[in-house]
Amino acid sequence: MPDNQFSRRSRLLKPAEFKQVFDHTELRGSTPHLLVLATHNELGHPRLGFVLAKKQIKHAVARNRVRRLVRESFRLHQHDLPAVDLVVLGRGSLVALDNQQIREMIDALWFRLKRPTHGKRAPGQRKSRPKSGR
Template sequence: MGAFCFPRAARLLKKGDFARLRQSSRRIGSRYFSAEYRSNEDTVARLGQAVSRRVSKLAVQRNRLKRLVRESFRRQRLQLPGLDILVIPRTAAVSLPGPELLADLELLWSKLPRPQR
């Protein structure tokens, strides 16, 4: 596997992982996305997504947002600290072109806390 893959170990998959994240997390936001994060025991970042029907009634639009978030995370994964991150798009994100959303996600990743060395 290449450095820019999205392996199973980099995903939040279990209901308990999401519950722990929602229970004790910090929040950051950008113009079109918000995120909740908390440190995990691993040294790798893990991604979870929550794209509800409130964002868009059309599954095609919700899936497009999820693909864009995954792609952006996949590119930044190795530079991110060991955090569990839940990304939630805002309704305004639906109508925007992909490059603008990717730029906004880059801003979101840059707001995550970096470990002290």
Template sequence: MSRLSWPKERRLLRRPQFTACFERGVKHHCRYFIVFALRRDTTEPGIRLGLVVSRKVGPAVVRNRVKRVVREFFRLHQHEIDLPLDLVIVPKRRLDPGQLDITLAEEEFAPLLFRVREAACKNSNERK
């Protein structure tokens, strides 16, 4: 399997996984998205991604496009976060799905990845 694939094990699929991120995760904001990040207590590195796209964003075709673009960004940048993190991405209402493409995702998530990584490293050092 290619190292740039995004297998099912790298996705959040169950409600308890999402709930744990919402309740115990650190909330990060950017212009069009809210990201909940929770460090896992496991040795296997890499992020697991969950997407919550409400019907308020648009019909199913639009919601699926938002999910595809966000997933593609994280697939391409998965090597930049080698920490065991669960991320839940929630788009804000002001997101215009028609303008969302990979370059907008880069602008939104690149600085956010740095903040998430810094916060996760800081939290892990505080636990020790």
């Protein structure tokens, strides 16, 4: 049976780890309430970090509720996710949703991130631009 803990090794902890995701975003999933950015890692397991700004979500209670719900969903889906570093960014409209709506939304985002990327460019590969005829 897989280990469903959310241990320290499953978290983004250092500013450099967050910067890596922001600077080299390879996968992205969004809704009007949440944005999930991801980049592949070499660790063999997914890791999760949060950016829930006071400016977007005013009350600590609401930020903590969102963290708790996303962590729980991640904990249950981490064995199905590829080896990526994920950063979840919350938007202000998120506090208007109830717990069930947030769970369904984040589960749908995990599903999008789990899909194979057939026909898409390899991780780290940039889009090629057509050469101009100048």
